[in-house]
Amino acid sequence: MKARILAPRFIINLNMQEYLKEQIQKALFKLDPGLQIPEITIEKPRLPEHGDAATTVALALAKTLRDNPPSIAKKIADLIDLESGYIQSVEVAGPGFINFRFADNWLSDNLLDIHQLGETYGRTDLFEGKKIQVEFVSANPTGPLTVGHGRNAVLGDTISRVLEWTGADVQREYYFNNAGRQMRILGESVLARYLQLIGEDTSLPEDGYEGAYITEIAQTVREQYGESLTGEEHQPIFRQAAEESIFKDIQRTLARLKITMDSFFNENTLYEDGSIDKVIEKLRQKDLVYEKDDATWYKTTALGKDKDTVLIKNTGEPTYRLPDIAYHINKLERGFDLAIDVFGADHIATYPDVVSAVKACGYDSERIDVIVYQFVTIVKDGKPFKMSTRKANFVTLDELMDEVGADVTRFFFLMRAPGTHLEFDINEAKEAGEKNPVFYLQYAHARIQSIMRKVRESFDFGTSSPDFTLLIHESETTLIKRILEFPDVINQTAIHREPHKLINYLNDLATAFHKFYHDCRILGEKEELVKARTELLTVTATVLSNGLGMLGITAPDKM
RNA sequence: GCGCCCGUAGCUCAACCGGAUAGAGCAACUGCCUUCUAAGCAGUAGGUUACAGGUUCGAGUCCUGUCGGGCGUACCA
Numbered sequence: 001m002k003a004r005i006l007a008p009r010f011i012i013n014l015n016m017q018e019y020l021k022e023q024i025q026k027a028l029f030k031l032d033p034g035l036q037i038p039e040i041t042i043e044k045p046r047l048p049e050h051g052d053a054a055t056t057v058a059l060a061l062a063k064t065l066r067d068n069p070p071s072i073a074k075k076i077a078d079l080i081d082l083e084s085g086y087i088q089s090v091e092v093a094g095p096g097f098i099n100f101r102f103a104d105n106w107l108s109d110n111l112l113d114i115h116q117l118g119e120t121y122g123r124t125d126l127f128e129g130k131k132i133q134v135e136f137v138s139a140n141p142t143g144p145l146t147v148g149h150g151r152n153a154v155l156g157d158t159i160s161r162v163l164e165w166t167g168a169d170v171q172r173e174y175y176f177n178n179a180g181r182q183m184r185i186l187g188e189s190v191l192a193r194y195l196q197l198i199g200e201d202t203s204l205p206e207d208g209y210e211g212a213y214i215t216e217i218a219q220t221v222r223e224q225y226g227e228s229l230t231g232e233e234h235q236p237i238f239r240q241a242a243e244e245s246i247f248k249d250i251q252r253t254l255a256r257l258k259i260t261m262d263s264f265f266n267e268n269t270l271y272e273d274g275s276i277d278k279v280i281e282k283l284r285q286k287d288l289v290y291e292k293d294d295a296t297w298y299k300t301t302a303l304g305k306d307k308d309t310v311l312i313k314n315t316g317e318p319t320y321r322l323p324d325i326a327y328h329i330n331k332l333e334r335g336f337d338l339a340i341d342v343f344g345a346d347h348i349a350t351y352p353d354v355v356s357a358v359k360a361c362g363y364d365s366e367r368i369d370v371i372v373y374q375f376v377t378i379v380k381d382g383k384p385f386k387m388s389t390r391k392a393n394f395v396t397l398d399e400l401m402d403e404v405g406a407d408v409t410r411f412f413f414l415m416r417a418p419g420t421h422l423e424f425d426i427n428e429a430k431e432a433g434e435k436n437p438v439f440y441l442q443y444a445h446a447r448i449q450s451i452m453r454k455v456r457e458s459f460d461f462g463t464s465s466p467d468f469t470l471l472i473h474e475s476e477t478t479l480i481k482r483i484l485e486f487p488d489v490i491n492q493t494a495i496h497r498e499p500h501k502l503i504n505y506l507n508d509l510a511t512a513f514h515k516f517y518h519d520c521r522i523l524g525e526k527e528e529l530v531k532a533r534t535e536l537l538t539v540t541a542t543v544l545s546n547g548l549g550m551l552g553i554t555a556p557d558k559m
Numbered sequence: 560g561c562g563c564c565c566g567u568a569g570c571u572c573a574a575c576c577g578g579a580u581a582g583a584g585c586a587a588c589u590g591c592c593u594u595c596u597a598a599g600c601a602g603u604a605g606g607u608u609a610c611a612g613g614u615u616c617g618a619g620u621c622c623u624g625u626c627g628g629g630c631g632u633a634c635c636a
Contacts, residue, residue, distance in 0.1 A: 043575070046582085056578060062616065069616065094579045095616065140636075182636065295634050306561065306632090313634035320636050348563060349631045374564070374629075379571095416572065419564065421629070423571060428585075436598085437584065443598050451595050492575065504573065507583075511600095518591095518600045559598070 016086070017042045020053055020100060023087065027079035028057070036064065051091065051099035052481070058096040069096025107480050108468035114483065114539055115466065121539070122546045126491045128167030133331055134160045136342035137254070137261070138175040141246040142186050143211055145253050145397040148344060151376050151422060153397075154413040154552070156342040157259045158499045159371070161550045166494045171336075172260070175327060177267040177320075178243050185209065187239030191229075193218035194238065198227045217245050253397050256406055258552045267323050275326040276318060280311065282361045303356045321350055325357040332363050340497070341370045348372050371497050373418035380426040404429040407553045411438040414499040414551055437507070441548060442556050444510040448541045449557040451522060455534050459527070466535040467528055475519040476533075479512040479540065486543050490550075499551065506547045513540050 021040045028037050038060045045054045058073035065072055073092040080090045086106040091099045114121050136156025139149050160170045177183070189208040193215045196202060204210065221229070221241045229237060254261070270276050280296065283289040288299045294314035298321070301308050311322045331339040343351065351370050359365040377384045378395050401409050408429050415437065416422050428435055471480065482505075489505040522533045545555040 041578095043578080046574090046579075050579070054579085059578075059616065097579065142636095177636080180636070293634080297634095310634045315634075317634085319634070345564070345630050347631090347636085350636095352563095372564075420572075421565070425571075425585095428571085435585065439598050440584090443596080447596055447599085454595050488575095496576090500573080501575085504583085511583095514599055515601095517595085521595070523595050559596075 030079045051101045053100045054097050073098050111468045122486050124166045124487050126166035130168045130337045132168045132338045133171045133336045134340045135173045141243045150397045151413045159497050162494045171262045173263045174261045175265045190238040190242045270326045279326045374421045376422045410552050444513050445544045445555040446559040448537045461531050466532045470532045475516040479516045482509045482512045
């Protein structure tokens, strides 16, 4: 499913795009019936003077027609049929752009449709019927979630929500491993703290976990089992206690962020059901695996890398890469049309190996997609923090939410493209007022609800349709145009898996609303106008609350 | 050394898989509340898109090279 290729370009609304394309095709046919028609792209001009929509076909046709673009554009423009439908005017401008301006009833007709759709406005059928899995967080239970995990969690959940709005059936999965080296060290660390608690003079193992939570877990083990677990043979009890306690904490943290996983997948499953062995076998059949120095290697050199990769160490223990491959095959076998991974930049190296191996085993690796996000720098008082889970000098996600709240936390993780380094400025995030971009959106919603309360005190409009043709003020039409973009923004966000596009859009929408609020009054106008403007605000509020809902951020009625 | 990501206003970042005059927020400066929330609106100022070439009607966007930053490059995950 390569949706990227099918991506429609940003345009004022999807139906209109199709309509324009048809009109242009007709004109081109009239121009030259034998003409090979190139792909027609419609885009929204940056400047309002350039109309509501524009196409560059004339520029693209310059070579085949051996004519200069403005001249071609002129010919096409003259052939566009203005009599039927929603096009009010066609102009040629600049180096050969054809600009369209839409008729007035286009806005009011569309707004009426949206008004009738109500709260479902924005839902699309882009991924209708598709089963999509989004795997994210996937932190092993060795400690509390950190700020780094936060970006992963919020990205994964928001992308899931957006995909659901485009019709997909989404499963949120958390992949973990509770058997490896890190977990062993975790158990040893708890044991060491336990021994210290009951007065023995031991120190933490080398590379042990130093966080205070380790001592707390040791304390609960002591309360539950007493002080007799001093022997090495009791180690599994400590490891298990740690795992349970940490997992509970992780889920509590996720719940604060409004994240609920649908499934937890234990890496162990892949050993138990033989998937791991099967992968090795298949790769061996393809002659992509060999033994050297008591280890099992994957011939990544055959696929263009400069080194081969170890799949099974000489200790007999697989490296993480092998289960990763088996895991992704498992996902595809579960029938997902698309399996999305959310990875931090540090994991990116394994991804090409996993994909190539999955492909070599005969599966459609096109159905795997990876979102790589760059690291988060926490900045406080103008200074950055450096973080490490093991050394315990991290900022936990919980601490961050204690400081700035869940809404702000989600917003800040989403406001930048995943591929860019994110600077999380605690001081800016804590600012409760105008400096904080979250409030700008929430305030717009609260402001609308406040007017609605006032309107309801003096009016009771029946069920008759509002007359949206009354909305002709410039602030009204720009607001309506913004509203019309919403479904396409959702599609773009889903296709590129970049939630910041939705945030930027909501910002623009809020700006258009605030401007409208400033320019146009509601109370005190004639009843028909009051009604039309009130319903415009109803639709605006719907878009805001749907959009904020996709971001997992509350849309307050009062502030 | 090699691979991937990044480099845009003083700061943090946008820019719709190549389109018209590169946009927001913050910081600075100036206006706007006796009427629906001023957590708002309007305006001023701020740029050789790191640098050098190339591709074409057209490049912040694509290609090559240089410089600067991040992450990988483990029989750690």
